[in-house]
Amino acid sequence: MHFADRLIQRCHERNSRLVVGLDPHWDRIPASFKRGFAPDDYCGVISGFLTHVIDVTHEHAVAFKPQIAFFEQFGLAGMEALVKVLAHLRVRHCLVLMDGKRNDIGSTAAAYARAFFGQGDQPAGFPSDALTVNAYLGSDGIKPFLQSPNHGIFVLVKTSNPSSGEFQDMKFGSGASLAQTMAAAVRQWNEPTIGESGYGNVGAVIGATYPEHMAALRREMPCSLILVPGYGAQGGSAQAVKAAFNEDGLGALINSSRGILFPAEFEKTGFEAIREAACDAREDINRIVALRDL
Amino acid sequence: MHFADRLIQRCHERNSRLVVGLDPHWDRIPASFKRGFAPDDYCGVISGFLTHVIDVTHEHAVAFKPQIAFFEQFGLAGMEALVKVLAHLRVRHCLVLMDGKRNDIGSTAAAYARAFFGQGDQPAGFPSDALTVNAYLGSDGIKPFLQSPNHGIFVLVKTSNPSSGEFQDMKFGSGASLAQTMAAAVRQWNEPTIGESGYGNVGAVIGATYPEHMAALRREMPCSLILVPGYGAQGGSAQAVKAAFNEDGLGALINSSRGILFPAEFEKTGFEAIREAACDAREDINRIVALRDL
Structure with a gap:
């Protein structure tokens, strides 16, 4: 199924715009x-830690965003952990927005697309529904990721x-x-790439730390999903x-990583504290969206 | 030892400006x-293939440039191959310029730096002497890679x-x-970061496919190493x-990947054909450098 349509459907089903970032510090x-x-x-x-995190948060999250750097830093052991986490996300039917910010010339971008999206019968080594990309190299480096409507990208904008x-x-x-x-x-x-939901498969990354830029950039890309990091921990x-968000109260995905994974209350209530942090983040975002209508 | 100094020393020792790109298509x-x-x-x-390639080319090459995408596309098996190739490069005392074009916010860039350069006593998972990076995010995303003079980066310029x-x-x-x-x-x-060689640890990537840009960009960065892809296969x-190159006949590293790894003569003479391709590429580049003085 078309990536953006699947993601918007998930927002409705869960009444959520929250993405849980998986950054194993x-x-x-x-x-x-x-x-x-x-x-x-x-x-x-x-x-083990992230599997528990997924179990207690997946009902509140539209998608999960593993940050590859925090896996790569442990070498092969980290990449094995990533594969296990991705397998568990699949079991839980979660959407995966892989945060790799990959970028290269066409033939190499095609290799990254195979790594994260697979190709034909060849399954992906690190199966993901979408990937963050850096478009400094222009459209050659973007097109190899858009070969199937079932996958999306989020391009670094701001x-x-x-x-x-x-x-x-x-x-x-x-x-x-x-x-x-x-x-x-x-x-x-x-x-x-725009689907039935009115949204397409080429989204943008725009940090919540630059409110003065957000509204104009949203207007520039009315049919793109915006992945918003930096709310909470980064200020x-x-x-x-x-x-x-658009007028429809959709179109943005707000990421929270540290705020959900590492709540102070963990030492008292364990993974229950992580469940509550995800639930609170989801409601906090929904309240902000509701304010649009006032 | 200081990264750029080590690299320049290697250019002198080998009388070479050739980087062999390891792109396992x-x-x-x-x-x-x-x-x-x-x-x-x-x-x-x-x-296995790349180990043989390294054995027959390392005397002609200043450094090797593994392109991570071509390993990532095979998932964990590919990353295991990368670890084996890096271990063999270490045995052969080769310099490694990892082509990952990584980029992210400061705390995440620090995780990438640990992945490729290690940190203190913690060895790198994918040990490299330098890494290609994309600087769209500005200096926050660059500085974590410059914590030790023993490592360098090549920033995408053109x-x-x-x-x-x-x-x-x-x-x-x-x-x-x-x-x-x-x-x-x-x-x-x-x-x-400039060392005794007169070159520093922050280099640039500039494609050989844009001759009209090269001279001006070289003048803008007289003390930077320039990593030049695209000579040969890309035209x-x-x-x-x-x-x-600078007046001293140094300062640039010319990458060749497909032209060396996959010569037509392989079916006749095997890895000997790869050795000859590397030797020819080295001499071809040295001839071009010598032309500067005419």
Whole structure:
């Protein structure tokens, strides 16, 4: 089924716009959880912890976003953990937005597409429904990811980090910034992929830390899904979250990673604290969306 | 030892400016080589083939550039092959320029740096001397890779693919293109990292397919190593290769992947054909460099 349609359907079913980010910061995985494993069993700890996280949060989440860097940092053991986590996400029928920010020339982008989306009968090594990509190389590096309507991409437009403006806010001769120019390209790439939901398979990443950019970028890409990192831990604002949604109260996916995975209450109530953090985040976002109508 | 100094020393020792790209295109690995393996033994075929390639080319190459996408596409089996190839490169004392084009916010870039460079006593999962990076996110995403003078990065400035101009050639209000602006940032990031060789640890990627850009970008970054893909298979020109070098006949690294890994003569002379392809590529590049002085 068409990626964006499936994702919008999931928003309705769950009454949720929350994406749970799976960023296994080793030092923040509770010591009480690690105790059941050998000290160097990175694969066991990470896949075990995230499997429990998925079990207690999947009813509140539209999708999960594994950040590959936090798996790659453990080498093969980390990649084995990622494969286990992806298998569990599949068992739970969860959507996977892989956060890899991959980018390369056409023939190499095609290899990344095979890695995450598979090709024909060849299953993906790291099966995902969508992938974040960096479009600095232009459309050659984008098209290999759009071979099947069942998969989507989220293109970096305006990132959440403090230095994102160094290049992204620079203005071209036309008066448009690099981020706005990227948004215009996203709109163009997205158009032929729009499904029955009214949304297409080429989305954008826009950080919640830049509320002043969100509304204009949303208008530039009315039919794109916007993946919004940086709300919560990175200091992103409710105003930015509100501006990311369309009038229909849909079209944006708000990611929370650290805020859900590592709540202070874990030491008292264990994974129940993670369930509550996900439930609270979902309701918090829904309240912000409801404010649109006031 | 300081990354750029080590690399320049290697250029002198080998009288070479050649980087051998390790891109295991499955369909191009000779059938005669695959015959010795089980049909789905991706790890065995890839690591076996590339181990032989390294053995016959390392005397001609300054460094090797594994392209991660071509390993990731085989999932865990591919990543296992990458680990084996990296271990063999270490045994052969080869420098590794990992082509991952990684990019992310600071805390995540730090996780990528751990994956490829290690941290303190923690060894890297995929040990590399340098990594290609995409700097769309600005300096936050660059600095985590510059924590040790023993490692370097190559920042995408002007890529070799046909659509690279879509964003990279756009001109800002100042008159400078995005690629030129990126080059100016590379110069700035590079300055505090310059070693005894006169070169620093922040290099640039500039495709040989755009000879008209090369000379100006070389002047903008006189103390940066330039990694040049696209010569040969992608149609890059000798003129671009020439312009990538400084007056000292150093400072550029010319990558060849398909041209060396998959010579037509393999079916006749086997790995000897690969040895000859590397030797010829090295000499071809040295001839172009010598032309500078005429």
